[in-house]
Amino acid sequence: xxxxxxxxxxxxxxxxxxxxxxxxxxxxxxxxFVLLGxxxxxxxxxxxxxxxxxxxxxxxxxxxxxxxxxxxDQIFVAAEKRGMGMVAQxxxxxxxxxxxxxIAFPLRMSKFDKNLLANRVxxxxxxxxxxxxxxxxxxxxxxGQQQRVALARAxxxxxxxxxxxxxxxxxxxxxxxxxxxLLKEIQTEIGITAxxxxxxxxxxxxxxxxxxxxNNGKIEQSDQARSLYNNPKTKFVGEFIGTANMIEGHIIxxxxxxxxxxxxxxxxxxxIKARLSRxxxxxxxxxxFRPEWISIQKGIKDKQENSIxxxxxxxxxxxxxSELIIETEFADIKASVTxxxxxxxxxxxxxxxxxxxxxxx
Amino acid sequence: MTLSNQxxxxxxxxxxxxxxxxxxxxxxxxxxxxxxxxxxxxxRAAFFENDIFTLAGFERILQLDTIVSDIWNxxxxxxxxxxxxxxxxxxxxxxxxxxxxxxxxAIEVFCVIPFFLSAFVGAIAWxxxxxxxxxxxxxxxxxxxxxxxxxxxxxxxxxxVFIQSVFYSPFMYLYAVASxxxxxxxxxxxxRIHGAGNWNTLRKITxxxxxxxxxxxxxxxxxxxxxxxxxxxxxxxxGGNYVLSTRIWALMNNMPQDVTAASALGMIAIFIAAIGIxxxxxxxxxxxxxxxxxxxxxxxxxxxxxxxWVVFTLAITYIIFAVxxxxxxxxxxxxxxxxxxxxxxxxxxxxxxxTVLFEYDVTARAIKNSLFACSVAxxxxxxxxxxxxxxxxxxxxxxxxxxxxxxxxxxxAVFGMMVLFAFVKTPIYNTIFIIIFAYVIAYFYLAYRTxxxxxxxxxxxxEQSxRIHGASWFQSTRRILTPLLKPGIVSxxxxxxxxxxxxxSSVMFLYRHGTEVMPVVFFMLMERHSARLAAxxxxxxxxxxxxxxxxxxxxxxxxxxxxx
Numbered sequence: 001x002x003x004x005x006x007x008x009x010x011x012x013x014x015x016x017x018x019x020x021x022x023x024x025x026x027x028x029x030x031x032x033f034v035l036l037g038x039x040x041x042x043x044x045x046x047x048x049x050x051x052x053x054x055x056x057x058x059x060x061x062x063x064x065x066x067x068x069x070x071x072x073d074q075i076f077v078a079a080e081k082r083g084m085g086m087v088a089q090x091x092x093x094x095x096x097x098x099x100x101x102x103i104a105f106p107l108r109m110s111k112f113d114k115n116l117l118a119n120r121v122x123x124x125x126x127x128x129x130x131x132x133x134x135x136x137x138x139x140x141x142x143x144g145q146q147q148r149v150a151l152a153r154a155x156x157x158x159x160x161x162x163x164x165x166x167x168x169x170x171x172x173x174x175x176x177x178x179x180x181x182l183l184k185e186i187q188t189e190i191g192i193t194a195x196x197x198x199x200x201x202x203x204x205x206x207x208x209x210x211x212x213x214x215n216n217g218k219i220e221q222s223d224q225a226r227s228l229y230n231n232p233k234t235k236f237v238g239e240f241i242g243t244a245n246m247i248e249g250h251i252i253x254x255x256x257x258x259x260x261x262x263x264x265x266x267x268x269x270x271x272i273k274a275r276l277s278r279x280x281x282x283x284x285x286x287x288x289f290r291p292e293w294i295s296i297q298k299g300i301k302d303k304q305e306n307s308i309x310x311x312x313x314x315x316x317x318x319x320x321x322s323e324l325i326i327e328t329e330f331a332d333i334k335a336s337v338t339x340x341x342x343x344x345x346x347x348x349x350x351x352x353x354x355x356x357x358x359x360x361x
Numbered sequence: 362m363t364l365s366n367q368x369x370x371x372x373x374x375x376x377x378x379x380x381x382x383x384x385x386x387x388x389x390x391x392x393x394x395x396x397x398x399x400x401x402x403x404x405r406a407a408f409f410e411n412d413i414f415t416l417a418g419f420e421r422i423l424q425l426d427t428i429v430s431d432i433w434n435x436x437x438x439x440x441x442x443x444x445x446x447x448x449x450x451x452x453x454x455x456x457x458x459x460x461x462x463x464x465x466x467a468i469e470v471f472c473v474i475p476f477f478l479s480a481f482v483g484a485i486a487w488x489x490x491x492x493x494x495x496x497x498x499x500x501x502x503x504x505x506x507x508x509x510x511x512x513x514x515x516x517x518x519x520x521x522v523f524i525q526s527v528f529y530s531p532f533m534y535l536y537a538v539a540s541x542x543x544x545x546x547x548x549x550x551x552x553r554i555h556g557a558g559n560w561n562t563l564r565k566i567t568x569x570x571x572x573x574x575x576x577x578x579x580x581x582x583x584x585x586x587x588x589x590x591x592x593x594x595x596x597x598x599x600g601g602n603y604v605l606s607t608r609i610w611a612l613m614n615n616m617p618q619d620v621t622a623a624s625a626l627g628m629i630a631i632f633i634a635a636i637g638i639x640x641x642x643x644x645x646x647x648x649x650x651x652x653x654x655x656x657x658x659x660x661x662x663x664x665x666x667x668x669x670w671v672v673f674t675l676a677i678t679y680i681i682f683a684v685x686x687x688x689x690x691x692x693x694x695x696x697x698x699x700x701x702x703x704x705x706x707x708x709x710x711x712x713x714x715x716t717v718l719f720e721y722d723v724t725a726r727a728i729k730n731s732l733f734a735c736s737v738a739x740x741x742x743x744x745x746x747x748x749x750x751x752x753x754x755x756x757x758x759x760x761x762x763x764x765x766x767x768x769x770x771x772x773x774a775v776f777g778m779m780v781l782f783a784f785v786k787t788p789i790y791n792t793i794f795i796i797i798f799a800y801v802i803a804y805f806y807l808a809y810r811t812x813x814x815x816x817x818x819x820x821x822x823x824e825q826s827x828r829i830h831g832a833s834w835f836q837s838t839r840r841i842l843t844p845l846l847k848p849g850i851v852s853x854x855x856x857x858x859x860x861x862x863x864x865x866s867s868v869m870f871l872y873r874h875g876t877e878v879m880p881v882v883f884f885m886l887m888e889r890h891s892a893r894l895a896a897x898x899x900x901x902x903x904x905x906x907x908x909x910x911x912x913x914x915x916x917x918x919x920x921x922x923x924x925x
Contacts, residue, residue: 053550079553086554092547096569105565109556150551157555 002065004029004193005050005161010059012045019045020056021217027210032187032194034208036201038240042217043197044165050195051086051163052079063160080109085154086163089170091146093138099125099149100134106157124152127186144175151183155190162187162194168203180206201241205229213237229290233277235361238288247331251276251285251360261285261360263308263330270330272306274358289358291323291336297350298341306355308333312347326351381834385752388745389764395802396767399779406782407624418621422629425622427603435604435633438521438593439586445526446582449679450533451575455567456672458541461662463669468676470913475683476531477905479863481883482898483528484595486687489694489891491515495702497690516600525592527683529582536578540571573645580641581769584634588772590866594884605630606774610869613778624782627775634772688902694895713896724897726875727882731901734793734878735861738800739854742808745801746853747846750813751838753821761813765806776803777867793876796868800861807860808853815849848915855912859905 003026012020020042027033035043048054049069050061055076061069068077085106094102103121112120125131128148133141138149147167154162167183168176184207187194198204204211205225213220213228213236220240221233232238239246252271253260259276262269272287300309310328324335326349333351343349407418422428453472456462475483490498492515499512513520544567552566568575593607603611605626612623665672694700698708717724749761768776780799784790789798819842827837843850865880872881879901886894 051550051554053553078558079550080556080558082554083556084554086551088547088551090545090547092545092551094548094552094566094570096572105552105557106555109561153551153555163554 003027004031004064005033005195006060006062006065007046007050008060008062010046010049010056010061012042012049012054012056018217020049023059023214023217023219025212025219025222027193027195029193030188030191031209032184032196032207034196034198034204034211035214036198036204036208036211036240037214037220039199041214043199043214046214047163047165047195047197050161051084052077052082082161083157083159084161084163085157085159086165087147087150087154087167089166091143091150091170093141093146093149095139097138098134099130099136099138099141102138102149103134103153103156106153106159110157112157120156121152124156127155127189128152128182144171144179147171147179148182151186155186155192158190159192162192164194164196164198166198167196169198169200176203183207205241213240215240230357232288232359235286235288238359238361243291243334244288245291245331245333247287249285249287249360251283258355259285259360261287263287265329268329270308272308272353272358273355274353274360275356277359277361285360287353287358287360289353291334292321292338293354293357294333294335294337295352295354296324296326296335296337296339296341297352298343298347300348300350304350304352307350307352310349310351312343312345312349315343315345317342381751384748385757388748389757389760392745392749392764392802392805395798396764399776399783399802400771402782403624403627403775403779406620407628410621415621418619418623418625421619421622422625425608427608431603431605431608432629432633434518434597434602435587435606435630437518438525438597438604439583439633439637441522442525442529442586443579443583445522446530446533447575447579449526449530450535450578451537451568453530453676453679454534454537454541456676458538459546459567459663460665460672461669462665462672462676464673468680471680471684472534472676473531474906474909475528477859477863477909478528478684478687478902479591479865479880480525480528480589481591481595481865481880482691482863482902483683483687484524484592485883485887485894485898486690487520487524488515488596489690489700489895490686491520492702495700497693497703500702514600516596516602518597518602521592521596521602524596525586525589527679528592529585530683532582532585533575533578536574536581537571540574541567544570576641576645580637583637584770584772587630587634587637588774588776588866590774590869594869595887605633606772606866609774609778613781613870623778627772627778630772630775631770634770638770688899691895691899691902694892695899697892700891700895713892714900717893717897717900721893723877723885724882724893727877727879728900730793730876731862731879734797734800735858738797738861739808739857741797741801742805742857743812743850743854745805746808746812747843747850749809750816761809765809768803769806773803773864773866774870777870780867781870791873791876793878795871796876796878799867799871800857800864803864803867804857804860808857811853811856812846812849815846819845852912852916855908855915859908859912862901862905862908 005027007026008024010020010023011018023042023046035046037043045054049056052068056069056071058071059069060067067073067075068082069075094105097105100121103124104117107117107120121134122131125134128151130145130148130152133145138146141149147170150167168179171179180203196207205228208225210222211225211228212222215236221228221237228237228241232241235246238244247263249261249263249272251259251261254276257275258273260271260273262271274287274289308328308330310326310333312324313327313332314325316323321336321338322341322343324337324343326333326335328351335351408414408416410417453468457465457469457472462468488496490496491513493499496515502512503509548570549562549566552562557565588606590606590610593602593604594610597604598607609623609626609630612619612626693704695713696709696711697704698710698712701708718728719725752758771779777799780795780802784795784798789795823845824837824841827841828834832840862879868878868881869884872878877885879897882897883894886897
């Protein structure tokens, strides 16, 4: 099966700033595809290029093998001719129209059968759980409701592709979560392909069938959520997704998939075994491990493999887990453990790092 | 601090607050009287003769054989100018705010100049260009075989509408440009994505979302056009195209004077303005669009592509018509011994300038009078605006919003007549203070809105903490508020001064021998001496441009909100 949306070698520059730098990816039909990254990484510009709101400098964009943007052949299908739907960060609800008219707009533009129009709009309202609010003035609604109207407006015309530009970032935390479930439900229910831009990694991981992490206009990694978390391919991804402990060191022994790294300071040194990321070639390395990729033992033990001694500096019991910050000779290490052990600040502990999970970059 | 000390301290604060409140309400009441008393005197003048109720004034105006054409001309002139100004102003605003037209900054500055020039000056300049047999352009064109009958008739109603549109379009421009800039561009982008092309996006989104602001601007231009004497006097009277305002003026100033009929006609003018306002309210309904702005994307300008230079040329054409040509014409005419329709070095002279500045006593006096009256009026406006923008309460602010808008709905010429009636039996009648009064009341909304908008941006806690730390109301106003409001004060003063200097319609009813201000002398010179008139206009324009430059320098440094 060939890809539904294909983006090849896309680049866009604003003055001296390279917003997108040679980006390529493909999206399968009916998938929700997330572009994730810090602000200014080029994710929104990429989305706007797909929507036709921005003209790329180079590159090809095609949907179902039909080219909609190709600089070499001077093809640039106008935004209004691409048959897409979009939900914007600012809701962009038209203040001079009722809720009904806002949602009906895409249908009216596509000369939709007038007799069926009202039904279609009601159906969309129902889907976003705003049944009966059609006659209301759009700006009288709350922020969460406005965002639902925006969603209904984006799906009412059954677009080929749905674009989301940080749609939930203006909502408060609780609403954001509710909307996340609603959004995913609707997207699967009507079986629509969607591109979703966000800087919120939990949102991205919760929603995305497939994710791209972008940084400085380039793609860092394209993968599923689980792989991004467990097998980050770059230091940036490891750090950006989830929480990470990072300690610099010296790589001393290389094998195909693993290595040993020496963590050093003035007083002592410690050798840690971990997986090796393929990208690294230099002697300098960074050891990366997540707070739950370690286990903790109380008291001073004999030197063990892959372990660091430390002292508990803070301890928080959170019910399902405990979070600690442990002071060691090399760095302060964040730990998250699910054992029911109680710690006291000042406790001496040994941290054992899981060699099958930790990664050296 | 002891307990009793503290309680007297709190009492002081409470007493101070009531001082602040009473000062507000006393000033507001004064303003209200200053508007309602002249209005009631005008109504009285329309319905009473020798203290007896009568409709004789209305009967007499109905017997005028010109009454139908006067009303018709007024409607055509005002509605035509409203649409013309809207087309020009809104297009320029859209181009400047939303597109990547080259030289935006320079175009922006020029777009508002025509307003400061005043339509009277503009109309006179255009008259000098197109007057039959002696106009600079008409002579030039006929000399090279351009058929005479194809030349535009500068005295026609069509020309009046055209020139009024050109010189009142900055009003629409200022309304529209502020509104366009505030609009979240995503509103347009989402429409594009959902299938709306350029035209549908412009019509269904851009213009509709900004509709309320545009309608407010339109109704203002309409009411101002109903009441203006500028273009109707400079062009209309000579061509026999009277409108209500010029007819009112004629009834008041020609012999025999008919005050009752003039007032009755004034009522009709107010009625026409009121219809305009009612239509606007109807169209507007209760819609007041609060634009929801996102915090994300910055406004992206529409790329005009190869249309860029076409649009640029159109903008420049407007600037040439509205700014360059009038000023150049006036300067050329002012430098001639007498005006023959074309400039020649043979008749070159500086004498017109020296005459109007130093020799001719009316012009010299008018400059002095204008500068005095406008400075005093601007200062009073600012002081009143400062007092009236103090109070932070819903009722007071709503009341002020209504109060400042009242004079705007009264057509300018009628307003002049009202003020005249209010003071005709008092000693103020023969002094320049009657003109100062008219200036302050007619344009008070401008000073008020400017200072009010700056005031809104100052958090009340800044003053409250001054009060808590022991400052009296007067002290906190002087030491905390006034310095913070300074940018607003300066721009309100300058802007008021500019508007006062160029005000024509109302002062035409209010001057006496000895209290002539500059626009009055324009009128006096109009039919007598084109070259001296031009020189005098150049002087006024120079003063205005100077103040405008100061204003722009000032506002660009202190980003204060526009008052329009």
